[in-house]
Amino acid sequence: MTASAATLAPTLPWQLLEHISDVAQAPLVGIAATLRTAITPFIRSSALVIFTEDCTGRPQKKAGDEGIIGRVTIAELEHLRTEVGNDQPWTGQARIGGMERDVLALKYAQSGALLVLTDPVPAPTRPEGSEDSGPLRIVSYLWRLAAGRIQEKVSDAPPSYLLESRAASAERIRVTAELVDQHSTTLETVLAALRSSALDDHAARAAVTDMTAKALVGLRTLNDRTSDLAEEPVTTAFGRLREDLRPLMRFSNIDTQFIEPPANGRALPGEVAHAARAVVRGLLLAIAEQPDVGRIRVQWDCDGENLLINVRDDGRGELSPEAPTIDRLQQRVQAVDGRMSIDVMQGWGADISVVLPLDPPATPAKDVAAWGLAQRELEVLELLASGHRNRSIAAAMNISENTVKFHVRNLFKKLDVRSRTEAIAMAHSAGFR
Structure with missing residues (x-):
């Protein structure tokens, strides 16, 4: 030195x-x-x-x-x-x-x-x-x-990180949406209590105070829920629906019956559980506005692939499938690839069935011939899409890392992308996993 x-x-x-x-x-x-x-x-x-x-x-x-x-x-x-x-x-x-x-x-x-x-x-x-x-x-x-x-x-993140990140984002959106819905239910309940002719001023204030305090506790609990809970037991999801709706229906003079789903039913993905509660909540509010409705029956079931919802009332059968409220609920059902049917019987009430699939629809594999990939480039793309890095791709294909980098550069040019993340996203959109 x-x-x-x-x-x-x-x-x-x-x-x-x-x-x-x-x-x-x-x-x-x-x-x-x-x-x-x-x-x-x-x-x-x-x-x-x-x-x-x-x-x-x-x-x-x-x-x-x-x-x-x-x-x-x-x-x-x-x-x-x-x-x-x-x-x-x-x-x-x-x-x-x-x-x-x-x-x-x-x-x-x-x-x-x-x-x-x-x-x-x-x-x-x-x-x-x-x-x-x-x-x-x-x-x-x-x-x-x-x-x-x-x-x-x-x-340069692997697919597993991106999937986890997107799932966490979806869970945060779901929790926010639940907060909005729960706020709406609380306000509807408060208004129902204040408008009720069956309560005097003192009883109405006591009821509203009690409901508001419980709602605040519930909202804080929901807001504190961790975002990695992406699934919810079907009985828990139904129990939350029942507890949300009971205060509201208490002031409507309508007997609301809840039929429990099977305890061994498959757990619901977060977006399905939220959509199910929102749809039932919307249906009950729409039905409660119809004349001469004395009873509403709400039932959930699970066939292993779908959540099956049935809502039935004993009114005059005046619920309109073309009403704006029902149209909005149809859109919520369709957003999770579900379907809803309404059978209105004049003088006998309405029978509404909702089917919500528990799994997302399979993405059909697309024709990748237009990308013009050589066989080796296609193999590299498949390994990229499944989460492999350059070193493990080289080992799997028995080639050097430099050769892998050469193939990756060619992939970028042919796919017109600038990063591994974009290439992986295109591969997933084409059905690679």
């Missing part, structure tokens, strides 16, 4: 370089904790939150105080993001985790991803060799590195 090299070596910021290496190699699942560890020698914080729409399934990546990261909401992060300029540190007070806190925030210009540090304070001492750069400058650099890493990992 030369004298100049020996003089230079001790002054290198080895700790910072190790943190840079850790962030650059961090997996998505641990990138928040890795970034927080890297930042702490320069700026300490009670919690670190990353908000990124690159990861549709898990847009929040968090580390630190559980009392903060367990309560922070997307609405809070969305609001804060509108205040922060691209690649410019923002400091101030912001609502995070349900209360106003001191915050340092940075936004990554290329993706709009947001970094939030709560209760930030400069570290009392910093690693040797980092004083000249300044803590904010180093934190900004580490954040850009992490945000770029997230983009890179998502763009």
Whole structure:
């Protein structure tokens, strides 16, 4: 080692370089904790939150105080993001985790991803060799590195990650829709109690207060449900329907009978359970508006492939299949590939049957001849679509990784795509799995 090299070596910021290496190699699942560890020698914080729409399934990546990261909401992060300029540190007070806190925030210009540090304070001492750069400058650099890493990992993610991410997104949408429906049911129930001629003012206030308190508890419970619960036992789904509807029907003077599904019935996918409750809820509200309805019978059954719903009333048979309410319910049924039939009998009421399939329709394989792929390229695409990386493709086909890369480049040209993710998506649309 030369004298100049020996003089230079001790002054290198080895700790910072190790943190840079850790962030650059961090997996998505641990990138928040890795970034927080890297930042702490320069700026300490009670919690670190990353908000990124690159990861549709898990847009929040968090580390630190559980009392903060367990309560922070997307609405809070969305609001804060509108205040922060691209690649410019923002400091101030912001609502995070349900209360106003001191915050340092940075936004990554290329993706709009947001970094939030709560209760930030400069570290009392910093690693040797980092004083000249300044803590904010180093934190900004580490954040850009992490945000770029997230983009890179998502763009090159295997199908299993993408499927999980999309499933989590669908579950969040379902929970939000359930919240909206439950709000609607609560408001309808409150209005029914207030309009009821059978209750005096004191009884109406007591009933509304009791219903509102229970509804708030139910809404919070639903909002806290974890997004990885993609299926629901059929009896649980039916029980939730019954509990949702009982307060509403109590003020309608209609006897509502609930016929339980079999306890061993197949679990319902989340979107099917939600659609089933929404459709039955809509049907009961429509039927309750008809004259001379004294009884409604609601029954669920399961044949292993479909959820079978039957709703029957004893009214005059004046429910119109062409009514706007029924048309909207038809659309909800069709959205999950189901079907609904209405048999209206004048003087005898209406009999409504709904069939909701539990499995998505099979995607027919498309003709891929138009892509003009050679046999080897087709084999590489099949392996890509099933989640293999270059190394395992090379082993499966007994070729080198360089040859795999050659075939992948040709695939990109012929499919007119720019990434593995796009190529895999096209393969899945053509029936490859």
